[in-house]
Amino acid sequence: MIAVNIEKKLKAYNGLQLLRIKKTFLPGGITRITGPSGAGKTTFLKMIAGLVSPDNGTIKANDTTWFDASQKMNLAPQLRRVGFVFQDYALFPNMTVKQHLEYATDNADWINRLLTIGGLETFASHKPDHLSGGQQQRLAIMRALAIKPKLLLMDEPFSALDVKMKSALIKDLQVLFKELGTTALIVSHNPQELDGVSRDELEIG
Numbered sequence: 001m002i003a004v005n006i007e008k009k010l011k012a013y014n015g016l017q018l019l020r021i022k023k024t025f026l027p028g029g030i031t032r033i034t035g036p037s038g039a040g041k042t043t044f045l046k047m048i049a050g051l052v053s054p055d056n057g058t059i060k061a062n063d064t065t066w067f068d069a070s071q072k073m074n075l076a077p078q079l080r081r082v083g084f085v086f087q088d089y090a091l092f093p094n095m096t097v098k099q100h101l102e103y104a105t106d107n108a109d110w111i112n113r114l115l116t117i118g119g120l121e122t123f124a125s126h127k128p129d130h131l132s133g134g135q136q137q138r139l140a141i142m143r144a145l146a147i148k149p150k151l152l153l154m155d156e157p158f159s160a161l162d163v164k165m166k167s168a169l170i171k172d173l174q175v176l177f178k179e180l181g182t183t184a185l186i187v188s189h190n191p192q193e194l195d196g197v198s199r200d201e202l203e204i205g
């Protein structure tokens with residue numbers, strides 16, 4: 001269970017804007033995060049991952065406190081072991097598809113399964129600049145899954161995929177999440193994208 005109760009002053013173009021979120025995410029569930037552009041969706045995910053610090057409040061994962069402003073406690077991102085799919089993918093330009101996954105895990109069977117689910121088997125030796133936008137996006141998702149994260153944060157993860165690819169991938173992800181016991185928070189602008197998939201919704205802004 002992830003329990004978040006935080007405040008953060010966002011530096012918006014028209015001054016400061018207070019982002020305040022109090023929410024508990026149940027284990028194994030998929031939550032869709034919606035809200036207008038600039039509302040703070042990406043910043044919210046970054047605060048959970050430990051990449052941005054809230055001004056006030058707490059973030060707790062089961063019995064572990066990840067962040068507590070009053071105790072000045074802030075667990076480092078690598079100790080939170082959260083999977084993150086950034087909007088810009090954040091791939092490594094000098095690594096091949098396979099090396100991206102090997103960087104995260106040494107389990108060869110798991111790597112092969114992720115390559116298959118991502119439709120990337122034939123591109124295993126390609127570097128990101130020789131991949132299409134959709135392939136890059138799928139690689140970013142598979143890399144995030146490689147560590148078998150209990151919590152997966154995804155920021156518009158399907159934006160570069162066609163409808164057919166997207167629905168096949170979402171089906172496979174649901175199976176994987178169940179298997180791994182992964183809780184997923186997914187920012188999505190597309191109202192239909194996660195219909196029937198997410199059990200929960202968080203609207204920001």
Ligand SMILES: Nc1ncnc2c1ncn2[C@@H]1O[C@H](COP(=O)(O)OP(=O)(O)OP(=O)(O)O)[C@@H](O)[C@H]1O
Pocket residue numbers: 009010011012013035036037038039040041042043044052
């Ligand atoms: N570390 C930070 N501290 C304070 N403000 C920030 C920080 N990072 C981003 N912001 C500001 O927070 C606001 C929200 O940005 P954010 O990217 O979280 O919005 P968003 O809801 O994800 O938007 P979009 O849907 O366009 O991606 C922006 O005005 C941005 O300048």
